[in-house]
Amino acid sequence: MPSADLTRAPAQKIVLRSAEFRKGRETAWRTLDDFVSRVEKKGIRHLSADELQRLPLLYRATASSLSVARSIALDRNLILYLENLVLRAFLVVYGPRTGVLEALGGFLRRGFPAAVRAALPHIALATAAIVAGVAVGFLLIESSEAWFNALVPESMSGGRGPASTAAQLRDREIFAPWPGFLESFVVFANFLFQHNATIGIMTFGLGIAGGVPTLLLLGYQGLMLGAFLALHYNRGLLPDFVGWITIHGVTELGALILCGAGGLVIAEKVLFPGRYTRLDNLAKQGTAAAGLAAGAVLMLLVAGIIEGGFRQLIANTPARMAFGLATGVLWLAYFRSNRDGAGDEPAA
Amino acid sequence: MNQRLDRINRFLDGVARNRREIVTPEGIALEADVANNGERLTAFLIDFLFWILATVLLYLVFALLVVEHMSGAVAATIIFLFAFLLRNLYFIHFELTTQGSTPGKRIVGLRVIDRKGGPLLPAAVIARNLTREVEIFLPLGLFLSLPKVAVGWNFWLSASYFGWIVLISALPFFNRDHLRAGDLIAGTMVISVPRRKLLAELVETQAKYVFSRSQLDAYGAFELQVLEEVLRRPASAETSEIHRQIAGRICRKISWTGSDPSADALDFLKAFYTAERGHLEREQLFGRYRSDKADQSSGQR
Numbered sequence: 001m002p003s004a005d006l007t008r009a010p011a012q013k014i015v016l017r018s019a020e021f022r023k024g025r026e027t028a029w030r031t032l033d034d035f036v037s038r039v040e041k042k043g044i045r046h047l048s049a050d051e052l053q054r055l056p057l058l059y060r061a062t063a064s065s066l067s068v069a070r071s072i073a074l075d076r077n078l079i080l081y082l083e084n085l086v087l088r089a090f091l092v093v094y095g096p097r098t099g100v101l102e103a104l105g106g107f108l109r110r111g112f113p114a115a116v117r118a119a120l121p122h123i124a125l126a127t128a129a130i131v132a133g134v135a136v137g138f139l140l141i142e143s144s145e146a147w148f149n150a151l152v153p154e155s156m157s158g159g160r161g162p163a164s165t166a167a168q169l170r171d172r173e174i175f176a177p178w179p180g181f182l183e184s185f186v187v188f189a190n191f192l193f194q195h196n197a198t199i200g201i202m203t204f205g206l207g208i209a210g211g212v213p214t215l216l217l218l219g220y221q222g223l224m225l226g227a228f229l230a231l232h233y234n235r236g237l238l239p240d241f242v243g244w245i246t247i248h249g250v251t252e253l254g255a256l257i258l259c260g261a262g263g264l265v266i267a268e269k270v271l272f273p274g275r276y277t278r279l280d281n282l283a284k285q286g287t288a289a290a291g292l293a294a295g296a297v298l299m300l301l302v303a304g305i306i307e308g309g310f311r312q313l314i315a316n317t318p319a320r321m322a323f324g325l326a327t328g329v330l331w332l333a334y335f336r337s338n339r340d341g342a343g344d345e346p347a348a
Numbered sequence: 349m350n351q352r353l354d355r356i357n358r359f360l361d362g363v364a365r366n367r368r369e370i371v372t373p374e375g376i377a378l379e380a381d382v383a384n385n386g387e388r389l390t391a392f393l394i395d396f397l398f399w400i401l402a403t404v405l406l407y408l409v410f411a412l413l414v415v416e417h418m419s420g421a422v423a424a425t426i427i428f429l430f431a432f433l434l435r436n437l438y439f440i441h442f443e444l445t446t447q448g449s450t451p452g453k454r455i456v457g458l459r460v461i462d463r464k465g466g467p468l469l470p471a472a473v474i475a476r477n478l479t480r481e482v483e484i485f486l487p488l489g490l491f492l493s494l495p496k497v498a499v500g501w502n503f504w505l506s507a508s509y510f511g512w513i514v515l516i517s518a519l520p521f522f523n524r525d526h527l528r529a530g531d532l533i534a535g536t537m538v539i540s541v542p543r544r545k546l547l548a549e550l551v552e553t554q555a556k557y558v559f560s561r562s563q564l565d566a567y568g569a570f571e572l573q574v575l576e577e578v579l580r581r582p583a584s585a586e587t588s589e590i591h592r593q594i595a596g597r598i599c600r601k602i603s604w605t606g607s608d609p610s611a612d613a614l615d616f617l618k619a620f621y622t623a624e625r626g627h628l629e630r631e632q633l634f635g636r637y638r639s640d641k642a643d644q645s646s647g648q649r
Contacts, residue, residue, distance in 0.1 A: 016626045017633075019551045029546065037543075040454070043445045063376050072633060074625055076356060076573040077547045077580065084544040087370075087378045091447045091459055091541070094373070094467040100441040103470035111471060190425045198490065201482050283463060283535025290475040290533050 018073035025065050029085060032058040036088045044092070059089040109338055112295035115288045116335045119261045122268070126260035129215045130253065133222020134229070141230035151227050160228075166235040174237065174244045178312040189308030196252060196300045200259035204293040207263025210271055214263040221256060243317035246324030248307035254331055255299035262292035299331075352639065356573045368525060368539070370465040380539040382525050383458045387540060394452030399438055403431045435485070439477040444470060457542045463525075463535050472534040479530035483516045550579055550621055557619040563602040564627040570640035572624050579614075579621060591617055 035055055038046055047055065066082040073079060098106070116123070140147050145162035152161075160169065178184060199221065206213035225245075232241035266289050269281035276284065306327070314320050366382040407427050442450040448460035448468050460476070462468050491509040494502055520526040525537050578594060581587045595613040598604070598620060628638060 014551070014553055014555050014622055014626065016551050016622070016629065018625070018629055019549055022549060026546070033546075040447060040449075060374065063372070063374055067376060072629060074569050074572055074629055074632070075550075076353065076576055079353065080357075081544045081546040083378060084541070086372075086376065087380060088541060088543075090370075090372050090378065091461065095447040096444045096468050096470055096473065098444060098470050100437060100444055103440070103444055103474060106470065107474060186422055186425050190428065194489075198486060201486060205482055279532065282532050286533035286535065287469075287471045287475045290479060291471065294474065294478050 018069070018075060018078075021065075021068065021072065022075075022078060025061070028058055028061055029065065029082070032062050032089055033085055036085070036092050039092045040088070044095070044097070055089075056093055059086070059093050062086055062089060107291065107295075108298075111291050113335045113337055113339075115291045115295065116258065117339070118288060119258075119265055119292060122261035122264040123257055125215070125264055126218055126257045129218040129260070130222035130225075130257065133219035133224075134226040135222075136219075137223035137226020138230045138233075139226075141227045142233060145231065145234065148227055148231060152224050156224060160231065162231075164231070164235075166237055169232065169235060169237055170240065174240050175315050176312060181309075184312065185305060185309040187308075189304040192307050193301050193304030196255070196304065197297050200256055200296055200300055201293065203256065204259045204263045204266075204289075204296075207266035207289070208270060209267075211264050211267025214260050214267065218256065218260045225253075240317050243320035243324075244311065247311050247314065247320040247327075248303045248324070250324045250328040251299055251306060251331065252303035254328075255296040255303060258296035258299070259293050262289040262296070265289040265292065352569070352637075355639075356570055359570075360574070360577050365540075366524065366526075368537070370461070372465060380461070380541070383456075383538040383540045385520050385526055387456050387458060388520065388526065388538060391450070391452040391456040391458050394455055395439070395450050396452075398451060399431075399435050402434050402438070403427070406430050406434065432481075436477060436481070439480070440473055443468075443473045443477070448473075453538075457540055458538050459541050460536050460538055463531075463537045468536070472536055476530035476534035476536050479533050483529050484513060487512045547580055550576060550618065551625065552618050552622045555619065555623075556615060557606065557623070559602070559620065559623045561627070563604075564624055566602050566641060567624060567628075568638040568640035568643050569628055569632075572621070572628060575617065575621055575624075579617060588613065 032055075035047060035051055035058070044052075062082065063086050066079075066086050069075075069079050069082050096103075137151065140151070148162050149157070158173075160173065179188070199217070203214050203217050206217060228245075229238065229241065232238050265285055266282070269285045270278055273281050306323075310323070311320070314323060366384070367379045368382055370378045370380055372378060407430055410426065410430070411423070439450055443460055446454065449458060453459065460468060460473070462472065487509040491506055491513065494506045494509070496506065497503050516529055520528050525531075527537060531537055575594070578587075578590060581590075591613040592610055595610060595616050598617075631638060
């Protein structure tokens with residue numbers, strides 16, 4: 001290689017080390033640029049097997065070119081180009097490799113059950129809040145039904161209250177006629193889903209405020225359930241009402257508890273950051289907690305379909321209870337499934 | 349290392365951008381421009397438009413196929429379902445398959461990345477997009493579905509939904525990296541990655557002018573890179589005039605005694621650029637980096 005030291009001794013030919021460096025590597029950079037541009041436009045599948053193999057090699061070569069260029073070259077355009085190219089190639093080489101269906105499938109198969117298993121203490125706390133609410137609500141209304149209208153808002157009670165008679169409750173609510181396929185499975189189920197999802201997501205979102213609002217909201221849901229239980233208990237309808245609520249309630253309450261647990265996970269990390277900063281904690285735990293809430297919202301969709309459609313189709317208390325119990329067993333089995341999925345299925 | 353380019357970038361590009369350093373697994377520090385709020389809003393509006401178009405199209409197809417016996421409530425439910433599914437699948441699909449950019453983001457030149465420089469995981473993409481539901485669409489839907497009254501319980505409910513939307517949408521304005529709530533939860537951030545072009549090498553291969561060492565010591569890297577930018581400008585009468593002025597200034601600064609360069613200012617400037625760059629790069633290799641003409645730490649001995 002000729003010496004770069006030619007500017008002092010006047011000669012015809014000029015050789016700059018940085019210019020030589022660029023000349024030797026420019027082809028590789030341009031090839032990488034071409035690969036990266038194509039991936040950005042059409043996705044990684046549009047590279048051939050051979051090109052795919054060369055991509056990481058070119059990326060590493062260009063990354064080391066950048067390091068060299070930063071220390072030997074003063075060409076601003078060159079350094080900016082290499083920084084930009086390495087960043088774009090980095091995003092391609094370390095970018096996500098899964099499609100939307102694979103990602104969602106992986107979440108349903110492993111991510112959601114794993115998130116549930118990881119949050120058992122939070123789930124216990126959320127359950128305790130609901131149980132406490134149910135107990136308080138039941139005791140309050142059982143002794144004095146005058147509290148009912150104060151506890152349960154108009155939109156929830158739907159005409160039910162201290163004035164309702166046992167016959168009214170049985171015919172209009174528990175064994176009301178099935179309104180038809182579209183009305184029940186589409187419109188009513190969707191209404192229930194939206195209502196429940198709103199409450200579930202609020203329970204989750206309020207976790208950022210330290211968890212107390214989450215627990216209060218969960219407790220209040222329990223309180224309303226307890227109030228309804230007492231209302232029916234006083235009219236001798238408790239078994240029928242339990243059947244009416246169990247068929248979807250197992251799924252619905254389970255989902256609500258999971259939403260609450262997700263909120264509590266976030267609350268714990270915000271209140272007790274430990275060795276990381278709160279922001280880092282949120283980034284570390286937030287994905288799992290959001291997964292908990294997202295899975296719970298899917299459960300609410302199932303609950304909405306059961307409540308809107310199947311509940312009035314199965315007009316029989318023991319069958320409803322059996323159905324509810326079966327859903328509970330299925331959910332438990334699901335949450336316990338794929339426990340060491342990484343070992344079992346190396347694929348994906 | 350990278351700070352060396354900061355001053356010249358600020359000088360030549362005008363605006364000072366908020367930058368964030370990412371360290372790749374190979375240990376190379378890369379600087380990325382944090383996307384600003386305007387860019388993110390533009391990208392979102394483009395995606396929003398695509399989403400509305402797709403929803404309307406899908407609904408029209410569906411309505412044409414099963415046009416009979418659909419009541420208003422059923423139709424509304426179905427369109428809500430379509431809108432929900434399309435919206436989320438759209439964002440998640442594109443952010444997964446095209447390296448963290450949706451069509452709107454690609455038009456504006458934005459990318460979603462992991463804040464720590466690690467790989468962008470599918471879970472993070474799903475989390476940051478589902479959070480958008482809670483941030484905007486859910487409270488917006490609730491807000492629109494409530495009757496607009498000036499008093500009572502419903503008023504306060506509407507007000508709280510509206511307040512929620514405003515507070516959450518304002519979040520990117522109150523942190524350095526312009527993170528929205530979904531980015532906080534998923535540990536991601538959005539950067540601006542405009543495509544840069546590699547321009548032609550400016551260095552000459554033949555030396556038409558010869559400069560002495562003391563003449564080349566008059567300037568530093570900053571002046572060299574300003575000269576580089578001037579030389580890369582497209583040719584025009586205005587540019588030639590600027591070239592002439594600069595050549596005259598350099599001649600005065602380095603006490604040029606050779607032939608008058610004003611006739612072919614561009615040639616003179618290119619030759620000077622080549623000589624100056626060769627000189628400064630060699631000095632840099634020997635550990636004597638000279639940042640600008642006022643830099644006394646090296647060079648003039």
